[in-house]
Ligand SMILES: Nc1ncnc2c1ncn2[C@@H]1O[C@H](COP(=O)(O)OP(=O)(O)OP(=O)(O)O)[C@@H](O)[C@H]1O
């Protein structure tokens with residue numbers, strides 16, 4: 443087991459913020475273009491409740507989209523690998539849909555689902571579900587002929603084959619997809635808020651931009667970065683808990699299966 | 707599936723009266739196998755017939771590509787026969803354990819959980835088999851390794867665990883496809899002795915594929931030599947050594963006679979020319 447690396451990464455982030463501060467001060471960047479770190483933190487500190495509420499709003503939509511993507515994505519992947527017919531139909535449709543720039547669909551969701559949370563969650567699912575489906579299909583298909591023979595020689599039902607062999611074998615792949623889907627869910631929630639919303643960090647950015655409040659824009663961006671990073675590390679923790687047996691978790695050098703990153 | 711149905715029907719028709727005295731375990735009746743491949747059909751097995759008696763240890767010996775794996779897979783119902791029939795007596799396909807050339811242990815399971823996998827597959831309660839699994843592991847020198855993961859074990863230990871997995875559900879029929887092929891000579895000798903001892907105690911009908919003449923002679927009641935292009939049985943040799951056997955029987959003159967005879971047969975059928 444390798445040591446938890448968070449401290450090093452915290453230092454790196456702190457150094458990045460320091461660099462930002464230094465550049466703004468040394469080159470006298472106008473506050474209207476890029477405010478200094480101190481100004482941004484002051485903005486957040488002056489209105490903590492407001493930013494907390496907006497962050498929670500975006501976070502809850504993101505998590506809802508993520509959970510739905512995982513549940514339906516893995517479900518669809520299982521259906522696709524279990525049926526030739528679904529592979530030819532459902533999977534083809536999904537691959538075709540994945541090539542549509544999904545951000546372009548955001549206004550449609552507003553028409554269909556209104557300006558509430560539903561359209562944001564739908565947007566998050568739309569953007570992130572492909573990462574799950576594609577990686578899960580890849581993982582579920584990667585059962586080796588040896589393992590298939592083993593399963594058949596034990597005369598198990600199709601369900602046993604799925605639960606005892608296919609799914610656990612696909613888990614590293616699925617988790618790789620989940621990592622990507624987590625960030626894409628956040629993208630989806632923000633895009634949804636850009637299109638039509640009365641709250642959320644995306645809404646904060648858009649309304650602050652209208653008033654040339656660059657400090658607010660940066661405050662929201664900083665919070666988004668914090669949320670995204672935290673979610674990513676939560677996924678790493680989840681990965682370590684779920685697949686301690688995988689090569690990527692056993693020694694530092696090997697990597698987890700690379701996720702196929704679908705287009706946003 | 708068809709094989710199971712056939713064997714069930716067969717058992718019902720011919721052996722319903724005194725099934726326990728059924729002297730036969732497997733009937734391989736004029737079985738042939740042709741694979742369709744991109745450059746035409748490949749006949750892996752011509753026509754193979756063999757009756758395997760209950761409790762018999764049979765080795766299948768032959769050059770690479772002669773169809774040994776194919777035959778074993780057909781017996782296990784993993785592959786359909788192109789011609790002929792295979793009848794399994796007794797529990798049929800439900801009563802067999804397969805040991806593969808590669809151990810195929812699952813990395814997400816501990817050794818104990820790997821051994822218990824067949825129980826879970828047939829819907830049994832793994833907890834009830836825990837003691838049996840631990841005892842099996844102990845017989846094969848794996849006591850204390852039950853909570854390790856496969857990658858923490860050596861090749862020989864992994865193959866031992868795979869054998870325990872094949873034995874956990876007390877199969878009537880043990881099919882082994884070059885289980886020791888990837889091991890060094892010392893480990894191989896060791897496992898040969900262990901397998902021989904275990905077999906002597908349980909008398910499970912065993913089909914054992916190997917490339918090694920000494921291994922075949924040491925373990926078997928009968929050695930079946932298969933030639934290639936297409937695969938067919940060219941010799942069935944009875945091995946008359948008392949059991950249990952120790953590695954010292956290899957020094958006996960009879961062991962040398964058997965080995966030389968098998969090498970002659972293989973040579974006559976071109977096994978060494980192509981290597
Ligand atoms: N799935 C397949 N498709 C096409 N041809 C096959 C297939 N499996 C085996 N064969 C062919 O059938 C023949 C017998 O193969 P098989 O694996 O049974 O040989 P073997 O005796 O087990 O060899 P080895 O000792 O090297 O394991 C070979 O010529 C092989 O190329």
Ligand SMILES: [Mg+2]
Pocket residue numbers: 774775776883
């Ligand atoms: Mg083979």
